[in-house]
Amino acid sequence: MRDASETDFDLVQFGATGFAGGLTADYLAEHAPPELRWAIAGRGRARLEAVARRVGELAPDRPEPQVIEIQLDDDDAVAALVGRARLVLTTVGPYAIHGEPLVAACARAGTDYVDITGEPQFVDDMYLRYHEDAERTGARLVHCAGFDSVPHDLGAMLCAQQFSGDEPLKITGAVRANAEFSGGTFQSAIGGFGALRASAKLASQRRTVEAGRSSSNRRVHVRAGAPYKDPATGKWLAPLPTIDPQIVVRSAAALPFYGPDFTYDHRMAAKRLSTVVGLGAGVGVLLVATAIPPLRTQLAKIKSSGTGPDAERRARSWFNVRMTGESASHRAVVEVRGGDPGYDETAKMVAETSLSLLLDDNPDVSGQVTTAVACGGALLGRLRAAGIAFEVLEGARTPASTHT
């Protein structure tokens, strides 16, 4: 972590004029310590000043964030600003299009970096290009600090902590949610669906590089199989091809308490088989549509950037992630529950991840790291305090024997 005395800002936020970024700025204004040296940066001064005024009104007792106008394609200006900061938080997306300059600058400067991407191709590309730079400078590059993938990463971590750590362990994650998404999320999803082939290639390159770097004989696997009806809950569980399983097994590969042989199976849960079939068909249609350029252009017009569910809709939204862990000798069930997953809770998660990296006594790690590896224990405590439930429903170990 860079020293406060060699920087002008603790946190520089990019994307505060957008939907998720605006909610994140509001959360920081209301929850960050008043002495946090905070700036908001972006390409439109007037829009940034409006955000600074709004968050100033939300928290009149703290100074407004400083406003910095900057173009992300101006490498020198970006490097200079990142060099003045201890941490960069960015919600500028789609990340595959706009994300690289900030990752590159942070990795080179030794500045910590946090985002809310859910785009696997971007995360793998950034690993291949900047992980080694960040390891050398000491920067922690923490992607996926929103609903992708904090509840799953920390939920699986808490579940693994209920086991002895010396047996093979399988965790099945089952996700339910009722929510709407923003224009920015929609645009990023279209980009992701349209880049599946490139994404698979980057994932394969990454696996080769990681295998060459690892000297561990512990094994981790992602499993995906056909839908089935869970006898314990009566719900249908179908494979959910998000970035979450990749994040969970990266944490498992780095943290020995997940055991010698760890498997993660990521699923959506639904009451009816027809919901699972409908969703599968919807994904199939999107896959075809995003592969045909004119259809893709039409699709992109459905929901434009900057828009998202209003406060009343977000107040009715919720998520529930159930992690069921099984080893030869033990079974444990953990539930993670919260409100609007994509925006209200994502704002909390990304802001608290950033504050944890800045303020908490976390493990000494660097390079591209997951939330569980960078700040898992401290972040779990912060999110519980912020109202997100992480509950061990079954098979809790006594606190004294729980891994940290």
Ligand SMILES: NC(=O)c1ccc[n+]([C@@H]2O[C@H](COP(=O)([O-])OP(=O)(O)OC[C@H]3O[C@@H](n4cnc5c(N)ncnc54)[C@H](OP(=O)(O)O)[C@@H]3O)[C@@H](O)[C@H]2O)c1
């Ligand atoms: N993982 C999760 O759980 C999760 C949840 C929510 C969102 N997301 C992701 O977060 C991203 C943002 O979502 P959103 O709904 O907030 O999108 P949004 O409302 O469209 O906001 C995008 C932000 O990026 C900025 N931006 C875009 N292009 C830029 C450029 N060339 N230079 C500088 N700034 C630029 C915009 O600034 P201007 O005002 O200047 O246009 C705006 O502040 C998306 O990729 C979305 O998928 C992830």
